[in-house]
Amino acid sequence: MSETERMAISTTLEGVEKPVKTVMFRVFRFNPEKDEKPYYKDYEVPIYRFTTVLDALLYIKYNLDPTLSVRYSCRMGVCGSCGMIINGKERLACKTIVLSLNSNIVTVRPLNNLPVVRDLITDFTPFFDKHKQVKPYIIRDDVEAHYDREFIQSMDELMEFMMITNCIKCGLCYSACPTTATDELFLGPQALAQAYRYTIDTRDSGAKERFEAVDTNHGVWRCHFAGACSAVCPKGVDPAFAIQQLKKLLLYRRKKMEKRAPAHESNKPRELLKKVEYPEGWPEQ
Amino acid sequence: MGVDVMRESTLMWLQYITGLAILVLGAIHFASLTFFQVSNYDQALLYGTVVGRYTNIAWASALELFLALLSYHVFNGFRVILLELRQDGLWTKAVNVTMFLAGLVVLLYGTRTIALFMMGGGA
Incomplete structure (x- = not known):
């Protein structure tokens, strides 16, 4: 294998098997039962090509600091649970690719205008x-x-x-x-x-x-x-x-x-429901 | 500006209308003192010229209208700003009443000044 081919493979694998870079995550921490006031804690996280901020926070939680609290659910921008302020702007952590932030330091803090329950979790x-x-x-x-x-x-x-x-x-x-x-x-x-x-x-x-x-x-x-x-x-x-x-x-x-009078009900049954075959014993609709 | 006398939408509708009217009337007022003035601008601000203007019924009416529009627009605007600063029932009521009374006092005092000058007296 030539040097050029080896370089090409190496470049291809970068971001898939090998991290592209390490990013410093500056995370807002506050436990009302323990802390007098909030503070920021730094964590170094290896970042792959498609690592999201949520992935990075979960990496911190599983590998570096299990006490970190973060709320999430669907991981695909549908549930709206992982909203937080990332590098000064409100974003969904699961939809924010770390590399797209173009920064070696990523600051993460909870949403404004809502009481903080703990760390990145706010009371809605x-x-x-x-x-x-x-x-x-x-x-x-x-x-x-x-x-x-x-x-x-x-x-x-x-x-x-x-x-x-x-x-x-x-x-x-x-x-x-x-x-x-x-x-x-x-x-x-x-x-x-x-x-x-x-x-x-x-x-x-x-x-x-x-x-x-x-x-x-x-x-x-x-x-x-x-x-x-x-x-x-x-x-x-x-x-x-x-x-x-x-x-x-x-x-x-x-x-x-x-x-304004509200829209009338259709006088025809919905076609979709007409095609449904109900199982035996199902109550007559 | 009263306490729950009017809907907030009515108050804000008046706010927009008065804002627009102030702009139009202000422009006419400024133009009357400059472009449409027979004599030059320096003379427009002489004491005698100003008093003479008050005695003219058209000028006095325009000034009274300007005063009424400004009294509403300024104090309602101030009320809106104050309501955003603090939020509780007492504060809301106090701000609404105070701003209504302040607007009324300015309107009445200004009207008194215009009326006195128009009748040949002084403030």
């Missing part, structure tokens, strides 16, 4: 409380709809809020929001975007209830349109846009939205 209670306040579900009187029917909605109507349905409630927007940082009662970008998403949904008739929740001293009007929420969203949701749209609804279409 305030976030979800605000999410619940805006009634993030379809509200209509005829809840007892037929199981095999759907409410008629055009593709255009669906596309009006489709983008916002991608929200995974990871809390990155909530952490990045400058208003949330100063006003702890501010509903936050995620809740307000959801308020818009359900209000604009033609199947919904809960605009009045939702408007009461957002049209308050600490509601939608406290958004200064900084746009940080949209800049950090890992799913491409644009909460800043949704909030401005919600303001428009309140100013120009409030009465119309409050009186």
